Amino acid sequence: MSISGQRRDGLIAWAHDALQDVRYALRGLRRSPGFALVAIVTLGLGIGANTAIFSVVNALLIAPLPYRDPAQLVFVWSDLSASGYPRAPLSGPELKDLRDRTTRFSGFGAIWATTAALTEDPDPEQLRIGLVTANFFPLLGVDPSVGRGFGPDDESPGASRPILLGYPLWQRRFGADSQIVGRAIEVNGQSAIVVGVMPEDFPLLMPPDANVPDDLQAWMPLGSDALTRGARGQKYLRVAGRMKAGVTVEQARDDISGVAATISREFAEYGPAGRAFTTVGLQADNVRQVRPMLIALFAGVVILLTIACINVANLLIARAASRRRETAVRMSLGAGPGRVMQQCLSEGLLLATLGAAAGLAVGYISLEALLGFRPESLDRLALARIDPTVLGFTLASTLVWGLLFSLAPAAEAFRTDLTVVLKQDGRRAGGGIHFRLRSALVVMQIALSVVLLVGAGLMARSFLAIQRVDPGFQSDQVLTFKVSPGGERYGSPEAFNTFGRSLQAQLAAIPGVTAVGTVSHAPYDNVPNWGGPYVTERGADESRAPFADNRAVSPGFFETVRARLVDGRFFGEGDDERAEPVVVVDDQLARRAWPGQSAVGKQIAADPFVTGHPTYWATVIGVVGHLRTRSLVEDLGDQVYFPVRQVVRTPLVVAVRTSGDPSALAEAVRRGVAALDPALPTYDLRPLADYVNGAGAAQRFATILAAGFAGVALLLASVGVYGVIAYGTARRHHEFGVRLALGARPGEITTLVLREGLLQLAVGLAAGVGGAALGARVIHNQLYGVTATDGTSYAVAVVTIGVVAIAAAWLPARRASTISPLTAMKAD
Numbered sequence: 001m002s003i004s005g006q007r008r009d010g011l012i013a014w015a016h017d018a019l020q021d022v023r024y025a026l027r028g029l030r031r032s033p034g035f036a037l038v039a040i041v042t043l044g045l046g047i048g049a050n051t052a053i054f055s056v057v058n059a060l061l062i063a064p065l066p067y068r069d070p071a072q073l074v075f076v077w078s079d080l081s082a083s084g085y086p087r088a089p090l091s092g093p094e095l096k097d098l099r100d101r102t103t104r105f106s107g108f109g110a111i112w113a114t115t116a117a118l119t120e121d122p123d124p125e126q127l128r129i130g131l132v133t134a135n136f137f138p139l140l141g142v143d144p145s146v147g148r149g150f151g152p153d154d155e156s157p158g159a160s161r162p163i164l165l166g167y168p169l170w171q172r173r174f175g176a177d178s179q180i181v182g183r184a185i186e187v188n189g190q191s192a193i194v195v196g197v198m199p200e201d202f203p204l205l206m207p208p209d210a211n212v213p214d215d216l217q218a219w220m221p222l223g224s225d226a227l228t229r230g231a232r233g234q235k236y237l238r239v240a241g242r243m244k245a246g247v248t249v250e251q252a253r254d255d256i257s258g259v260a261a262t263i264s265r266e267f268a269e270y271g272p273a274g275r276a277f278t279t280v281g282l283q284a285d286n287v288r289q290v291r292p293m294l295i296a297l298f299a300g301v302v303i304l305l306t307i308a309c310i311n312v313a314n315l316l317i318a319r320a321a322s323r324r325r326e327t328a329v330r331m332s333l334g335a336g337p338g339r340v341m342q343q344c345l346s347e348g349l350l351l352a353t354l355g356a357a358a359g360l361a362v363g364y365i366s367l368e369a370l371l372g373f374r375p376e377s378l379d380r381l382a383l384a385r386i387d388p389t390v391l392g393f394t395l396a397s398t399l400v401w402g403l404l405f406s407l408a409p410a411a412e413a414f415r416t417d418l419t420v421v422l423k424q425d426g427r428r429a430g431g432g433i434h435f436r437l438r439s440a441l442v443v444m445q446i447a448l449s450v451v452l453l454v455g456a457g458l459m460a461r462s463f464l465a466i467q468r469v470d471p472g473f474q475s476d477q478v479l480t481f482k483v484s485p486g487g488e489r490y491g492s493p494e495a496f497n498t499f500g501r502s503l504q505a506q507l508a509a510i511p512g513v514t515a516v517g518t519v520s521h522a523p524y525d526n527v528p529n530w531g532g533p534y535v536t537e538r539g540a541d542e543s544r545a546p547f548a549d550n551r552a553v554s555p556g557f558f559e560t561v562r563a564r565l566v567d568g569r570f571f572g573e574g575d576d577e578r579a580e581p582v583v584v585v586d587d588q589l590a591r592r593a594w595p596g597q598s599a600v601g602k603q604i605a606a607d608p609f610v611t612g613h614p615t616y617w618a619t620v621i622g623v624v625g626h627l628r629t630r631s632l633v634e635d636l637g638d639q640v641y642f643p644v645r646q647v648v649r650t651p652l653v654v655a656v657r658t659s660g661d662p663s664a665l666a667e668a669v670r671r672g673v674a675a676l677d678p679a680l681p682t683y684d685l686r687p688l689a690d691y692v693n694g695a696g697a698a699q700r701f702a703t704i705l706a707a708g709f710a711g712v713a714l715l716l717a718s719v720g721v722y723g724v725i726a727y728g729t730a731r732r733h734h735e736f737g738v739r740l741a742l743g744a745r746p747g748e749i750t751t752l753v754l755r756e757g758l759l760q761l762a763v764g765l766a767a768g769v770g771g772a773a774l775g776a777r778v779i780h781n782q783l784y785g786v787t788a789t790d791g792t793s794y795a796v797a798v799v800t801i802g803v804v805a806i807a808a809a810w811l812p813a814r815r816a817s818t819i820s821p822l823t824a825m826k827a828d
Helices: 003-031 033-062 092-101 136-140 167-174 249-266 282-286 291-322 324-332 337-373 376-383 388-414 418-423 432-467 493-508 557-561 587-593 662-676 688-695 697-731 733-741 746-782 791-817 821-827
Strands: 073-080 085-088 105-118 125-132 162-165 184-187 190-197 218-221 238-243 277-281 478-483 513-519 531-533 547-553 565-568 582-586 603-606 616-624 638-643 652-658 683-687
Touching: 003 033, 003 337, 033 291, 033 337, 033 376, 033 388, 033 697, 073 249, 073 282, 092 105, 092 238, 092 249, 105 136, 105 184, 125 683, 136 238, 162 167, 238 249, 249 277, 277 282, 291 337, 291 388, 291 432, 291 697, 291 746, 337 376, 337 388, 337 697, 376 688, 376 697, 432 697, 432 746, 432 791, 478 662, 478 688, 493 513, 493 652, 493 662, 513 557, 557 652, 565 587, 582 587, 582 603, 587 616, 587 638, 603 638, 652 662, 662 683, 683 688, 688 697, 697 746, 697 791, 733 746, 746 791
Parallel strands: 125 218, 162 190, 547 638, 582 616
Antiparallel strands: 073 085, 073 238, 073 277, 105 125, 105 238, 162 218, 184 190, 478 652, 478 683, 513 547, 513 652, 531 547, 565 616, 582 638, 603 616
């Protein structure tokens, strides 16, 4: 016979044996439905959790951005670290500098998020829109699905105002009518021509701290004058660039740094500090904030899957131990080690396959629950899908684990002493080696469970610490909403202020309302921040001036949110366009600018009109406690509050305090606004507490997931401890019977069995504490108010696992102490 024929016959024989082994494994599982169910459910839980979380990790960290050649896209920040603002937007002239002076880029585009009112019919609606350069979408490599995109002519000063609609707005508002292209609609009281509709699956993914919402509803051109007429200090553009083919991020960074050095020399307004830019890959910057949390969660599910597979390995070892005589007979009849290994692999891989099928079902359900439960701040989780990449990962990990936990019973089978096993009658076979291996696996389970419980404990204590944070204002019983009075009707300060006073009076007259005020920015909102430099001495170096968050507030706002007045007074109706400029500052700025002195009566120059120069001099009339309005856990910037009657800012965020449920005011508020101006839409009606809850939602979400992983791990570990101790006591029934017959007390038998369980527990806890200390470093950036070595979290984890493990060991120990000596002796 030829060599090729021999190989063919060998493959046929191998396939025949493999098919026979699979049939044998299936029969074995049918004969042991309890064993099969426990193993498949255990694997399903581990694989399902792994699949769901990996789908998120893949969508956000691994999969490329859904743009053309996404690796060529970068994001550019102004580096104002000297002023406490390391990631700032760029100005229009700076964007022009990048376009004109770089050599390694094919283009730069920019976006600025704002709002606009759709006022074309009796049902006005406020839209979240993006003002973009004409090349912004071509730069990303995205084309409209209907109509066309923006072109250079759309940026010309005399051009008609074009608008691109988002797909959801097109469907909801215009009935998905393709004839909308070319039609005029009314935006902010002026005509705008619809030129196209963006694709249904278009995601706008800018870095989260760029304050460009993912769910913009429409886009309009910025206009060419934004690049030429704006001041260099007017930093509002979020800038993306596309590198030329073959250019690395490091080379692009050098190119842009060269531009920064050049304009720093050419323009004296940058001062001695000059200008610096930060250039980063768009994908890396997109996930900068969520990467640590996702890595920690993925590490948690990997540990959970490991624990699940250890449990299955333990089950397979116990099953192999109960079939030692059968294995010995097969080997004595000529089955070699390879044949035994093949049988073990067939059973293990069959279980892994069934577990993977269950795991995919659990994964689909878990992912749907995950997406439904996600907080608003983690909306990008909606990109997660169980796609071919995720399926491939699940199948690969299943195959690896199937091979690994198949080796445990196979290795023990090779150590079988055929002579000894065949002489036994099967009722009292030795099992020392099996028991030691299973004990080692249980120690691993306990250790890994400690890691998960400590991580969950740290996350939970961190979340509780965040809940106790005082943001500087009281959000209970306050309803907020937004209105955007603008256009010709409210163009003058007098008209704007008349509307503001009338609005507050109208709302104050609603039964149950106790206070009303307005502010330019809702706390923790995703709209672009408003800030600028400030100085307290004339002639100070503006290039090194510290930055402050600017807010425009009306009389009554501080009282409505119950901010703490530290010194001076709040704004009154007399602080309007006819009065001298005044401001209120926070105590953080007051301590920095005038340490040990009263800030009231002092002069400060700020930049409320975003010129880049602090030239607006005003008198400080009051000091309030610092309000944490951009982060619950950080005191980010100093704060300057301008009276909205002097510094007009729109939209207005209206805060209404009530003596009852704030949500019950919604209809009365809408009627009140409509009574003043039926064409003025009210939007984003929500309790102020929703903003505060949203600020801690990501931490709460991660904490709940971590606690869920830890709970499943604890359950699996307790099952593992119980299984090993129960198996050990079952193998020693004869020994316990002899001891009891010779006078041993039941309590001594219980103690003897528990001692073995406690030894496993002690070793597992010690290893787990060490592993948790190392693992806690992964999540230390996610912690607040607690350190990675928090003793309480470790103690709670150790005690919890200790109690559960002892309870799991006590049950078989107690059963061993009740063995009848006569029955045990007869069983030998």
